[in-house]
Amino acid sequence: MKILAVYCSKGGVGKTATSVNLAYTASQNGLATLLCDLDPQGASSYYFRIRPKKNFNSKKLLEGNIRKYIRATDFDDLDLLPAHFSYRNMDLKLDRKKQEATALREALAPLAEEYDLVFLDCPPNLTLLSETIIASADMVVTPVIPTTLSMLSLEQLLKLCKKIGVDKTKIHAFFSMAEKRKSMHLDTIGKYRKYKLFMKAVIPYMAEVEKMGITRKPVGAVRSRSVASLAYERLWKEVEQRGLV
Amino acid sequence: MDEQQARSALQQLENDFEVKAAAAINSGESYYDTFNGDFYAGGYLLKKNKKKLVLAGFDGEIVAAGTAPEGLRFFPVDIVEPELRQQLWGVAGIRALIPICSRRIASEPFDLRNGDRKIVVRALYQYGSAVVDGQEAELQPLVRIDEVRGYESDFEKASELLADAGLAPTEGRNSLDLALAALEVPRPSYSSKYALALGDDICLRDAVVTIGGYLLASMEVNHSGVIEDIDTEFLHDFRIAVRRTRSLLSQMKNYLPRQQLEFFQKEFKWLGSVTGPVRDLDVYLLMKEDYTDMLPRQLHRGLEEFFVELGRQRAEMLEIMNKGLTSDRYARLIREWKQFLEDDGESFPWPGAQQRCQPVVRKAIRRRFQKILKKGARIDAHSADNDLHSLRIQGKKLRYMLEFFRSFYAEKEIDFFHRQMKKLQNNLGDFNDIAVQLEMLEEYGNALRPGSKRSLRISAAVGGLITHLSQKHSKVRQKFEKTFSDFASTKNQKRFQQTLV
Numbered sequence: 001m002k003i004l005a006v007y008c009s010k011g012g013v014g015k016t017a018t019s020v021n022l023a024y025t026a027s028q029n030g031l032a033t034l035l036c037d038l039d040p041q042g043a044s045s046y047y048f049r050i051r052p053k054k055n056f057n058s059k060k061l062l063e064g065n066i067r068k069y070i071r072a073t074d075f076d077d078l079d080l081l082p083a084h085f086s087y088r089n090m091d092l093k094l095d096r097k098k099q100e101a102t103a104l105r106e107a108l109a110p111l112a113e114e115y116d117l118v119f120l121d122c123p124p125n126l127t128l129l130s131e132t133i134i135a136s137a138d139m140v141v142t143p144v145i146p147t148t149l150s151m152l153s154l155e156q157l158l159k160l161c162k163k164i165g166v167d168k169t170k171i172h173a174f175f176s177m178a179e180k181r182k183s184m185h186l187d188t189i190g191k192y193r194k195y196k197l198f199m200k201a202v203i204p205y206m207a208e209v210e211k212m213g214i215t216r217k218p219v220g221a222v223r224s225r226s227v228a229s230l231a232y233e234r235l236w237k238e239v240e241q242r243g244l245v
Numbered sequence: 246m247d248e249q250q251a252r253s254a255l256q257q258l259e260n261d262f263e264v265k266a267a268a269a270i271n272s273g274e275s276y277y278d279t280f281n282g283d284f285y286a287g288g289y290l291l292k293k294n295k296k297k298l299v300l301a302g303f304d305g306e307i308v309a310a311g312t313a314p315e316g317l318r319f320f321p322v323d324i325v326e327p328e329l330r331q332q333l334w335g336v337a338g339i340r341a342l343i344p345i346c347s348r349r350i351a352s353e354p355f356d357l358r359n360g361d362r363k364i365v366v367r368a369l370y371q372y373g374s375a376v377v378d379g380q381e382a383e384l385q386p387l388v389r390i391d392e393v394r395g396y397e398s399d400f401e402k403a404s405e406l407l408a409d410a411g412l413a414p415t416e417g418r419n420s421l422d423l424a425l426a427a428l429e430v431p432r433p434s435y436s437s438k439y440a441l442a443l444g445d446d447i448c449l450r451d452a453v454v455t456i457g458g459y460l461l462a463s464m465e466v467n468h469s470g471v472i473e474d475i476d477t478e479f480l481h482d483f484r485i486a487v488r489r490t491r492s493l494l495s496q497m498k499n500y501l502p503r504q505q506l507e508f509f510q511k512e513f514k515w516l517g518s519v520t521g522p523v524r525d526l527d528v529y530l531l532m533k534e535d536y537t538d539m540l541p542r543q544l545h546r547g548l549e550e551f552f553v554e555l556g557r558q559r560a561e562m563l564e565i566m567n568k569g570l571t572s573d574r575y576a577r578l579i580r581e582w583k584q585f586l587e588d589d590g591e592s593f594p595w596p597g598a599q600q601r602c603q604p605v606v607r608k609a610i611r612r613r614f615q616k617i618l619k620k621g622a623r624i625d626a627h628s629a630d631n632d633l634h635s636l637r638i639q640g641k642k643l644r645y646m647l648e649f650f651r652s653f654y655a656e657k658e659i660d661f662f663h664r665q666m667k668k669l670q671n672n673l674g675d676f677n678d679i680a681v682q683l684e685m686l687e688e689y690g691n692a693l694r695p696g697s698k699r700s701l702r703i704s705a706a707v708g709g710l711i712t713h714l715s716q717k718h719s720k721v722r723q724k725f726e727k728t729f730s731d732f733a734s735t736k737n738q739k740r741f742q743q744t745l746v
Contacts, residue, residue: 049363053395071395074356074364079394216362 001112003105004119004243005137010153011124013143014176016043017209019121021232022141022239024218027078029236031116034070035080036108038090038133039123042083048073049216050082057086058093064107075221079115091127101164105136126156131164139243143176143203146188172242174199174235199242201235246411248372251386254410255370261402262357262366270354275347277318279340280470280479287336293344298324300332308332318343318475339531341476346377346425348384357403365399367391377425388412439489442652449500449605450598454586456493456649460486461582471520472567477527484524487516492645496609500597505585512578519569525685526559528678539713540706547702548710551689554703606650611745613643618738621669621729630680633725637673644670658744665732665741672721672728679718686711 006019019035027033037044045051056069061081070079094103108118122133134140134157142157144150154173161168175198178185192198203209208219208228215222220229246254258264277291277298278284284291284300289308292299298313311326313319318341321333333342350373357366372386388407392400407413441459443452463486470479491513498506529536533552540548569575590598597605620636644666651659690707693700731737 049361050395051361069395072393 001108001115002117002138002243003108003136004117004239005122005133005140006119006143007122007130007133007137007140007157008142008144008150008153009124009126009130009156010150013124013145013150014203014209015039015124015143016047016121017212018141018143018176018203018232018235019119020044020047020212021209021218021220021228022236023078023117023119024075024220025232025236026117026119026240027075028220031077032114033078033117033119034111034115035073035078035119035121037080037083037121038087038129039083039121040085040087041123042085044121045080045082047212047216047218048080050080052082052084056082056084058084058090059086061087062090062093062103062107064110066107067110075218087123091129094128094132101132101135103136104132108136126160131160134161134166134170135164137170139239140171141239142171142173144173144198145177146175146185146192148188151188151192171197172199172239173197174238175202177205178202179205199235199238201231201238203231203235206231246386247383248386251370251372251388251412254407254412255388257406257410258357258403261406262359262399263362264355264357266353266355268353269351271349271351273347273349276345277342278345279337279342280475281340283336283340289336291333291342298329300329320476339476340478343475346375348375349373350384357399359396359399365393365396366403367393368403375425386412439648441649443602443650445603445653447602448598449497449600449602450590450595452602452606452650453493453497453501457490457582457586460490460493461579461586464490465579468570472570474563477531480520480524480527484517484520487513487520489645489648491517492642493649496642496646500595500600500605502593502595505593505595509578509582509585512574516569516575516578520566522562523559523566525681526555526562529555529682529685530559532682536710540709544702544706544709547704547706550699551703551706602650603653606646606653607745610643610646610650613639613646614741614745617643618733621733624725624729626726630676630722633673633676633722634680637670637677640666640670640673654744658740662741662744665737669728669732672725676718676721676725679714679721683711683714683718686714 004022006015006022008015016039019037023033023035035044035048042052050071050073053069053071060066060069061084066081070081072079100106104120111118120133120137122130140157142154144154157171158168161171175185175189175193178189180186189202193200206228208222208226211222212219219226219232223229255264272294274292274294277293288303290301290303292301293313296313297310299310300308302308309326309329309332311324311329314323320339320341321330321337324330324333350371353370355368355370356364357368359365368388368390370386370388373384374381375384376382390400390403390407439459441456443455447455464483467479467483467486470476471483491510494501494506494510494513498510530552536548537545585593617636617639620632620639624632624636644663647659647663647666651663654662686707690704690711693704693707695701695704
């Protein structure tokens with residue numbers, strides 16, 4: 001079982017869209033996949049029309065008592081652990097318990113026989129929880145909008161890795177929500193894409209992805225050969241090659 | 246519950262869920278089995294769907310699959326895929342695989358969704374019809390529901406709603422059962438093995454009527470399979486029933502009305518002889534593989550031609566046999582035998598009808614057993630082959646009697662006796678089979694007209710077989726003395742005498 005975190009400290013960069021669509025593509029490729037919605041806002045859960053069960057909370061998650069709170073999505077081989085409002089206090093719980101840096105990995109360990117792949121859809125912040133996520137994951141995929149601010153948060157992420165002693169080759173960035181008509185986007189992509197840190201696939205800004213709020217389905221489930229769906233498939237192939245072979 | 250009722254039951258679900266159906270998928274399949282129902286009895290279903298043939302367990306798990314041969318029925322040896330062929334051979338052997346029933350099913354997958362339009366239960370509705378012997382009937386509609394992880398309570402709710410509406414998901418029965426149950430057809434089962442229990446106090450007439458009726462039913466059940474030439478076992482089983490009937494008549498000859506006895510003995514003998522030639526040829530044809538193994542490669546071509554010739558002869562003999570089996574003579578025999586068995590004693594009074602059967606039979610069996618001991622003991626290395634043949638006939642008569650009347654004896658003892666008898670009979674049977682084969686081969690070889698190369702090849706093959714079989718014949722003959730002395734050991738004799746008292 002590999003753990004793949006979709007993380008960025010900045011909000012609105014397309015983390016949830018990436019998590020939902022990559023998890024869907026992975027499951028369509030035959031991998032038993034679990035998507036953990038760690039963001040208390042619960043956007044991933046919303047896209048899959050799944051609400052958490054009663055009694056579920058962040059304490060249960062950190063204790064590793066999660067199996068019975070997992071729910072199947074409408075798609076084969078893809079399950080979801082829904083977000084809970086209590087996740088907003090997860091940092092406090094982590095701190096208080098003085099848990100291991102890889103607390104999340106331990107919590108997920110019992111699921112190793114059931115799943116090939118676990119996606120973590122992470123909340124946008126730079127806290128103790130972020131450290132736990134980065135330390136626990138086998139691979140961190142980070143969406144970067146080709147703008148200065150986004151590049152800044154990527155720098156912060158690399159700095160954080162160094163601080164907590166995590167190998168930064170775990171980090172795999174890609175350009176997200178890129179718009180051809182914006183010269184700054186094109187310049188930024190041109191300047192940075194040569195670095196090994198960046199994957200080749202670029203996810204453009206697309207109305208189809210925005211519409212997920214209405215369709216409440218992964219883009220591939222709406223139309224399997226759409227531009228958006230093919231873009232995520234390309235990204236998935238690269239992720240697979242880089243981190244899961 | 247019919248289709249319409251089932252649909253309205255399904256509508257109950259709409260009170261609590263949003264129901265979303267996908268398009269129906271139509272499928273059809275035919276179920277195959279042997280005449281005996283060997284597959285069903287062994288827990289298998291053999292399904293044919295278009296060109297695909299699948300052997301599965303009752304739980305639906307696939308054991309082996311392959312391509313279905315052309316034609317209405319086929320044999321395990323006709324299958325191309327080695328694994329499937331072997332599996333089918335293991336169950337059916339030389340029996341034909343015949344269609345038992347066919348099924349047409351429409352499957353409608355549908356989802357139950359909650360207020361968020363999330364799928365919380367997956368379901369499948371199936372309905373259709375089954376056809377057995379050209380008769381069609383609607384199948385009981387079936388609903389299967391599957392739990393979606395994390396939505397257990399919705400699953401329970403759906404189960405309850407369906408149960409309340411009288412449409413409980415059917416479990417534990419396989420699809421052939423459902424198809425057959427819809428037509429009220431009993432599942433296929435027929436056995437050529439004699440299995441009949443007689444009451445301790447049964448009188449002679451009732452015993453004859455029961456056994457004769459059982460054997461007659463066996464003839465009738467196999468009759469059409471013989472005529473249609475479905476496989477060799479129909480004729481084999483038919484002839485066994487005829488032979489047993491003849492044996493019954495001869496054992497009871499002192500108690501049956503003379504005139505009827507003579508008629509039935511004569512006619513059943515005729516029935517035996519009219520079916521004999523085809524069966525003899527079947528035996529050779531079934532031996533093809535063994536014969537091929539007996540001969541060196543150089544003689545195989547001649548052997549192949551020999552078998553082609555046998556096949557041609559069989560086709561001729563089959564025509565003659567079928568004429569006999571559909572003749573007025575046959576119809577009259579069956580009709581009159583039935584009348585005789587159904588008669589309450591008024592039309593055909595027979596002297597010992599009301600006598601208790603058991604003492605008569607016990608005495609006869611004891612006598613026959615003594616006879617076998619005496620005859621067998623007299624046979625030594627210099628005895629004529631004929632002495633062994635006549636011992637075999639005696640043994641066979643005893644075996645039939647033991648089968649007919651086994652319920653008069655303690656099971657454990659009669660089984661032991663039977664096993665010992667079987668060892669002896671196997672030796673004598675082998676000896677006789679080889680003798681018959683040799684005789685036929687010699688006759689065949691003598692009748693061949695010399696001249697053509699083909700005749701030469703055939704006669705070389707036949708000569709090779711004669712050489713091989715003659716050696717085997719004397720080997721089996723040599724084993725007789727040991728086999729018999731084992732059978733007639735003091736220990737065995739003591740035990741038999743106790744059993745047969």
